[in-house]
Amino acid sequence: MSQDIGYVRTEMALPQPAPLRERGPLAWMRKNLFANPFDSALTIVGLVIVAMILPPLFNWAIVNAQWTGTDRTFCATVAQGGIQPDGWSGACWAFVKAKFGQFMFGRYPLDERWRVILVAIMFVALLVPLLIPRVPRKGLNAVLFFLVLPVVSYFLLIGGVFGLPHVETPLWGGLLVTLTLSFVGIVVSLPVGILLALGRRSKMPVVKMLCVIFIETVRGVPLITVLFMASVMLPLFLPAGVSFDKFLRALIGVSLFASAYMAEVVRGGLQAIPKGQYEGADSLGLSYWQKMGLIVLPQALKLVIPGIVNTFIGMFKDTSLVYIISMFDLLGVVRQNFSDAAWASPQTPASGLVFAALVFWIFCFGMSRYSIFMERRLDTGHKR
Amino acid sequence: MAIENAVSADEIKVDRAKMHISDTDVAIDIVGMHKWYGEFNVLKDINLRVMRGERIVICGPSGSGKSTMIRCINRLEEHQKGKIIVDGKELTNDLKKIDEVRREVGMVFQHFNLFPHLTILENCTLAPIWVRKTPKKQAEEQAMHFLRRVKIPEQANKYPGQLSGGQQQRVAIARSLCMNPRIMLFDEPTSALDPEMIKEVLETMVGLAEEGMTMLCVTHEMGFARKVANRVIFMDQGQIVEENTPGEFFDNPRHERTKLFLSQILH
Numbered sequence A: 001m002s003q004d005i006g007y008v009r010t011e012m013a014l015p016q017p018a019p020l021r022e023r024g025p026l027a028w029m030r031k032n033l034f035a036n037p038f039d040s041a042l043t044i045v046g047l048v049i050v051a052m053i054l055p056p057l058f059n060w061a062i063v064n065a066q067w068t069g070t071d072r073t074f075c076a077t078v079a080q081g082g083i084q085p086d087g088w089s090g091a092c093w094a095f096v097k098a099k100f101g102q103f104m105f106g107r108y109p110l111d112e113r114w115r116v117i118l119v120a121i122m123f124v125a126l127l128v129p130l131l132i133p134r135v136p137r138k139g140l141n142a143v144l145f146f147l148v149l150p151v152v153s154y155f156l157l158i159g160g161v162f163g164l165p166h167v168e169t170p171l172w173g174g175l176l177v178t179l180t181l182s183f184v185g186i187v188v189s190l191p192v193g194i195l196l197a198l199g200r201r202s203k204m205p206v207v208k209m210l211c212v213i214f215i216e217t218v219r220g221v222p223l224i225t226v227l228f229m230a231s232v233m234l235p236l237f238l239p240a241g242v243s244f245d246k247f248l249r250a251l252i253g254v255s256l257f258a259s260a261y262m263a264e265v266v267r268g269g270l271q272a273i274p275k276g277q278y279e280g281a282d283s284l285g286l287s288y289w290q291k292m293g294l295i296v297l298p299q300a301l302k303l304v305i306p307g308i309v310n311t312f313i314g315m316f317k318d319t320s321l322v323y324i325i326s327m328f329d330l331l332g333v334v335r336q337n338f339s340d341a342a343w344a345s346p347q348t349p350a351s352g353l354v355f356a357a358l359v360f361w362i363f364c365f366g367m368s369r370y371s372i373f374m375e376r377r378l379d380t381g382h383k384r
Numbered sequence B: 001m002a003i004e005n006a007v008s009a010d011e012i013k014v015d016r017a018k019m020h021i022s023d024t025d026v027a028i029d030i031v032g033m034h035k036w037y038g039e040f041n042v043l044k045d046i047n048l049r050v051m052r053g054e055r056i057v058i059c060g061p062s063g064s065g066k067s068t069m070i071r072c073i074n075r076l077e078e079h080q081k082g083k084i085i086v087d088g089k090e091l092t093n094d095l096k097k098i099d100e101v102r103r104e105v106g107m108v109f110q111h112f113n114l115f116p117h118l119t120i121l122e123n124c125t126l127a128p129i130w131v132r133k134t135p136k137k138q139a140e141e142q143a144m145h146f147l148r149r150v151k152i153p154e155q156a157n158k159y160p161g162q163l164s165g166g167q168q169q170r171v172a173i174a175r176s177l178c179m180n181p182r183i184m185l186f187d188e189p190t191s192a193l194d195p196e197m198i199k200e201v202l203e204t205m206v207g208l209a210e211e212g213m214t215m216l217c218v219t220h221e222m223g224f225a226r227k228v229a230n231r232v233i234f235m236d237q238g239q240i241v242e243e244n245t246p247g248e249f250f251d252n253p254r255h256e257r258t259k260l261f262l263s264q265i266l267h
Ligand SMILES: Nc1ncnc2c1ncn2[C@@H]1O[C@H](COP(=O)(O)OP(=O)(O)OP(=O)(O)O)[C@@H](O)[C@H]1O
Pocket: B037, B040, B042, B060, B061, B062, B063, B064, B065, B066, B067, B068, B069
């Protein structure tokens, strides 16, 4: 052999720290903001836009804002009959402050608002441990939250028992209505949506047809129409004397509506589960409900968490449509108060709307972040 | 003639003495069974009687209906004509009977079909807990017993996605065994695996055979067939074409199709 091309490694190479230019803030910026000329241009354009929008917004919302006051004069310029210098433009947080109670509770009687607050405290006290994975006793927690809390809240909020004065639902309003509608909508739509999705994939033709008809009908009609029909048409079909609480009708309308959408989201997840998972479950002798409940749904729902949360968020915001049946959710109450002569000023609507937007955003953003957290946590796929 | 393909487990020791076949106890009886997919007659006039303790290897070209046939035995596929009787229970539309049969018949798939959202231990305890109503603690002890037997007890708390293919397939076997089945069906259990992993799975299967498990195995591992099987069945175009002891089948095939098939896979 004239030439030896064999090679044998004598020592194994040890891992070395990444070169400096791969680490640290500079590397991060190079990679994420200025990777190529196009990225750099986008970054600069973005920064310019932010620089144009942020300062005026900051001035309006914080620097020039009117934080205290008892009526419109505090939020109007001299020319408009107020105390502010001419040309002043700032948020009228005094309006939000003065109306805060209404924004939260609507026309719920002042003396009874502690009931709503109590419900809110119980809601938070049960929701928080339910959302934190580390807290034990999830089963008990879930039963309290999904079964006991609604019943207790029902009696507390409506009253008429245990010496609590009756508060009829037309008096409810504001965030109370928004949250009640969305909570019921969420709690009803997920299980109903799952059943509808399973029904739509069922091998039993009648079940399948009923589910398809329901889903397609509801999805084909705008929510506003459903609510309107529920309030105007439904009483026509009911025998005289039987009245059906308007708020209850809205609850049913919103829940059914959300269920139909949820059904399609869940069906998407079911379709993504490979046939092998069904066969694996079948071959072990699991029943249909065991197979679905233990094997298929946990995987399918995990896949469609973004879609589920999307539906929740959509529903949360759609609750505003109950104004069509003259119920007033947060946004409705805010808008209702624009016409209050004591507070009418050019700054009032913007301030009220920004406040409403902020509240909606906090809830929606919270749901969105939590869903991302859950997605990460539930990811056991270890795809490679 | 070298009948083992590249990886075949020459080194695996097989003790045939322990494999006892019953003369009277019928495990599976298939009589005049036909199956159609729409207009397509996939399985034609299948007749097969499997005695308790038999180890049957089924082979044949792709599309010949091997998978379909063994999947009929636990009703993953429905047959339209003829009879299938498993452990004395005839498979009909009676869902209760089907569940009873599935509890007694374990199945191992080509692609494992483990449940990716559950740990290995949970994969193994799920069916005993929910179907057999075994107490959780006992189910876990039993699962660990079978995981030790397939030699991966240390993986119990991992998820399937963290295991190699061979390990996953052994978990799948352990998962089936946890239901204490009387019959095991294998549908190409090694054909999705790399050569090194094939051996570990085959060893597990040999161990099962030595304990007297009734096994039906679709495989092209001819070394395994020769060493473990007591009968080899050759299928083509939805029919059983030839059936014999492994020795006769490999050394002295009689049907033209069998000869052609063997010459192709054994070169
Ligand atoms: N769901 C189905 N619908 C229609 N035809 C099918 C279906 N499943 C299988 N077939 C057909 O039935 C025949 C037998 O399929 P089967 O999967 O049993 O073959 P096989 O012998 O297991 O093949 P392989 O070795 O490739 O796994 C094939 O021709 C296949 O195309």
